[in-house]
Amino acid sequence: MRVHLLDGTYELFRHFFGQPPRAAQDGEEIGATYGVVTSVLTMLEGGATHLGVATDHVIPSFRNELWPGYKTGDEVPETLSAQFGPLEDALRALGVVVWPMVELEADDALASAATVAAEDPTVDQVIICTPDKDLAQCVVGTRVVQLDRRKDMVVDEDGVRAKFGVSPASIPDWLALVGDAADGFPGLPGWGKRSAAVVLAHYDHLHSIPDDVAQWDPSVRRAVRGAERLAATLRDGRPLVELFHVLATLRVERSLLPQVAALEWRGPTAAFDDTCRHLRSPALARRAADLMSR
Numbered sequence: 001m002r003v004h005l006l007d008g009t010y011e012l013f014r015h016f017f018g019q020p021p022r023a024a025q026d027g028e029e030i031g032a033t034y035g036v037v038t039s040v041l042t043m044l045e046g047g048a049t050h051l052g053v054a055t056d057h058v059i060p061s062f063r064n065e066l067w068p069g070y071k072t073g074d075e076v077p078e079t080l081s082a083q084f085g086p087l088e089d090a091l092r093a094l095g096v097v098v099w100p101m102v103e104l105e106a107d108d109a110l111a112s113a114a115t116v117a118a119e120d121p122t123v124d125q126v127i128i129c130t131p132d133k134d135l136a137q138c139v140v141g142t143r144v145v146q147l148d149r150r151k152d153m154v155v156d157e158d159g160v161r162a163k164f165g166v167s168p169a170s171i172p173d174w175l176a177l178v179g180d181a182a183d184g185f186p187g188l189p190g191w192g193k194r195s196a197a198v199v200l201a202h203y204d205h206l207h208s209i210p211d212d213v214a215q216w217d218p219s220v221r222r223a224v225r226g227a228e229r230l231a232a233t234l235r236d237g238r239p240l241v242e243l244f245h246v247l248a249t250l251r252v253e254r255s256l257l258p259q260v261a262a263l264e265w266r267g268p269t270a271a272f273d274d275t276c277r278h279l280r281s282p283a284l285a286r287r288a289a290d291l292m293s294r
Contacts, residue, residue: 001049001123001124001260002048002125002126003052003117003123003263004043004048004050005051005052005054005110005113005117005129006040006052006053006129007107007110007130007132008053008054008055008088008091009055009084009106011039011053012032012055012083012087014150015031015035015039016035016077018035022034022279023280025278025280026278028082029079029082030083030086030278032080032083033086033087033090033279036087037091037275037284038281038284039149040053040096041284041287044265044291045291049265050260050263050264051096051263051265052096052097052098052099052109052113052257052263053091053097053098053099054099054106054107054110055084055088055098056073056084056105056106057084057102058101059071059072059073059081060072061101061103061104061105062103063183066246066247067184067244067247070183070185070247071182071183071184072184089275090279093268093271093272094272095265095272096265097262099113099256104251104253107135107250108252109253109256110135110138111135111137111138111250111252112251112252112253112254112256112257113256113263114126114138114144115138115254116254116256116257116258117257117260117263118144123260125142125143125144126143126145127146127154128144128146128147130146130147131148131151133164133175133180134180134183134248136163136168137168137169137171137248137249137250139155139168141157142156145159146159164197165194165197165201166200166201169204170205171248172248172249172250173204173205173206173248174197174200175187175245175248176188176206176241176247176248177196177206177241177244178192183247183248185244187244188233188234188237188240190226190229191230195224195226198220198223198224199220202219203220206241206245211231211234212231212235213227213228213230213232267288267292268288268289268292272284272285
């Protein structure tokens with residue numbers, strides 16, 4: 001079997017900004033919710049059998065307590081943030097497993113489910129449906145891959161190396177050095193994507209990089225412009241970059257998915273008809289019914 005893990009937060013944003021507004025029967029804005037539910041049905045029609053969706057029910061997480069600049073969601077439009085709850089309800093009514101995250105983030109839920117699913121011998125492949133670079137750290141060979149559904153592009157371990165210059169296991173270290181503007185932490189001054197990739201391609205992890213540039217491998221020193229300055233920045237910024245590494249490392253909470261079998265889609269619940277009426281789309285209910293009749 002193949003397991004599909006969908007980044008519901010990304011999908012909600014994508015549909016909110018990518019299609020016209022849509023009002024529910026009561027006037028509530030539900031365009032993004034409708035778009036994601038439609039998209040999930042399309043995945044099921046396309047052959048997805050085991051599916052889980054993670055959302056950031058509350059955008060601030062434990063990481064905000066560690067770094068005051070971490071993303072808060074304050075700039076998210078109210079008409080978008082108000083659709084997280086309705087989306088989660090709609091997906092549950094469709095019969096899809098949903099992880100609405102509060103202390104952890106949706107990315108952590110996807111990493112957790114990917115880890116559990118990859119360990120199951122009945123699983124042939126785990127497909128993490130998101131272009132988010134944070135999830136690149138979860139990629140394993142061709143067994144656990146990322147799928148950018150908008151571009152229809154699959155990224156396996158070779159693809160991660162080609163894109164970032166490092167292995168999936170080094171992605172948190174790479175992000176800690178270069179920073180992540182989307183998540184709100186800056187990285188270390190002077191460290192760019194190329195310099196971080198060259199150094200980590202040799203040392204793999206931050207703790208393996210010597211503080212003294214004289215101890216760097218000669219090939220690394222030659223390949224990196226300003227190696228002495230970068231080594232000094234790393235030496236002086238160790239506590240900070242180690243904090244950024246914590247922020248960039250996804251947490252694995254196995255209790256989110258005790259068994260992969262729980263992800264099997266068995267059809268919509270009785271509440272899905274009401275959901276479709278609320279979304280003003282009886283066609284969605286017919287599509288779900290057609291799926292069950294196959």
